[in-house]
Amino acid sequence: MTLRVLTLSTLFPDATRPNFGVFVERQTCALASRPDVDVTVLAPLGLPPWPLSLHAVYRARRALPAEEQWQGLTVHRPRFPIIPAIGGRWHPPLMTRAILPLVRRLHATRPFDVIDASFFFPDGPVARRLSRQLGIPYSVKARGADIHHWGRDPATAAMVREAGRDAAGLLAVSEAMKADMVALGMEPARIRVHYTGVDQARFRLADRASAKAAHGLCGPVVTVLGALIPRKGQALVIEALARLADVTLLLIGDGPDRTGLSALAGRLGMAARVRFLGSVPHGDLPGWLAASDIMALPSASEGLANAWVEALACGVPLVISEAGGARELLDRPEAGRIVPREPEAIQKAIASLLATPPDPAAVRATAERFSWDANGAALEVHLRACAGKTAGE
Incomplete structure (x- = not known):
């Protein structure tokens, strides 16, 4: 029997943000590729009121089509009003009000069996509201900041807990994330750990010397892949590498910390050794x-960072902190080191791995259990179980 899924995601790529939520796109494509699964994507776009809506970022989003084919998926992009900086608590009711007529119309034409909310906030509370209105059971997946931030913010924590309480089923990106959900009062028996995937054909072993030459690099290279925000710890890596001569640092990602990180590199005499690559296309x-x-x-x-798995699949060992599913991933010495968030500890771990590099094939073996096929198959099993329940059960 065909399973009809409405995937609800505020973390989904579009033409203006091709890297935004690309892991949700990959997961949704993996689900849609399953036999007897029909997926419709609802990716709401938040737009502020005039005159803020005239900003170039929002103007570009306003120009996006309301419906399109994206990576073989039918994607609807309804707009909803937002209040930048202060409006997080209002996103669920405002989004629900804006998208409910569309969901009602789609559901009346070809009824959905289940709603798959890909992020706990605001997607989870919105899925709960849609479920109560239309009688469709829903599932919510916890990924990281949705639990660590929104699940603890006094303005939104109750909505997160309610979404978890009334869901037909829950997903967590790691065992550690599941424990964090339980700490918020969610029932452990209703939470399934659902690991991410990685495209093993694209993220694979390659000749490192040739790859360095192709990018104009030489000598030891350390990469940090993530948004330039304090939580990711790029400043700690810059401070660590100031103690290691001749190591080049690549910062892949963009964000509000870029100016401060550039200034820090300058103060530490690292400006020539730190390359800001910005937001690199996922394919690169x-x-x-x-x-x-x-x-x-x-x-x-973290939850279980996709960047961790992608690096390991390329045979690149990790130096990461004790965050989220770090120990679930680094289950062998070849995979890298888990260290305190201190420059000295980071520096020592990097120096150790550079002095005695692990076999890239052994590093890659750590990531071989992660695939989008396995991710999609597990998601189908979970959602079919949710679809068999009454909304609110």
Whole structure:
């Protein structure tokens, strides 16, 4: 019997943000590729009121089509009003009000069996509201900040807990994330750990010397892959590498910390050794990772970072902090080191891996259990179980 899924995601790529939520896109494509599964994607776009809506970023989003084919998926992009900086608590009711007529119309034409909310906030509370209105059971997946931030913010924590309480089923990206959900009062028996995937054909072993030459690099290379925000810890890596001569640091990602990080590199005499690559297209990441000796990401919090798995699949060992599912991933010495979020500890781990690099094939073996096929199959099983329940059960 065909399973009809409405995937609800505020974390989904579009023409203006091709890297935004690309892991949700991959997961949804994996689900849609399953036999007897029909997926419709609802990717709401938040737009502020005039005159803020005239900003170039929002103007570009306003120009996106309301419905399109994206990577073989039918994607609807309804607009809803937002209040930048202060409006997080209002997103669920505003989004629900804006998208309910569309969902009602789609559901009346070809009824959905289940709603798959890909992020706990605001997607989870919106899915709960849609479920109560239309009688469709829903599932919510916890990924990281949706639990660590929105699940603890006094303005939104109750909505997160309610979404978890009334869901037909729950997903967590790691066992550690499941424990964090339980700490918020969610029932452990209703939470399934659902690991991410990685495209093993694209993220693969390559000749490191050739990859470095192709990118104009030489000598040891450390890469940090993540948004330039304090939580990711790029400043700690810059401070660590100031103690290691001749190591080049690649910062892949963009964000509000770029100016401060550039200034820090200058103060530490690192300006010539730190390259800000900005937001690199996802298709180009394998080449940059292939040129890296180490991927460092000393985050303050994570779920189970896709960047970790992608680096390992390229044979690149990790230096990461004790965050989220770090120990679930680094289950063998060849995979890298888990260290305190301190420059000295990071520096020592990087120096150790550079002095005695692990066999890239052994590093890659750590990531071989992750695939989008397995991810999609597990998601189908979970959603079929949810679809068999009454909304609110």
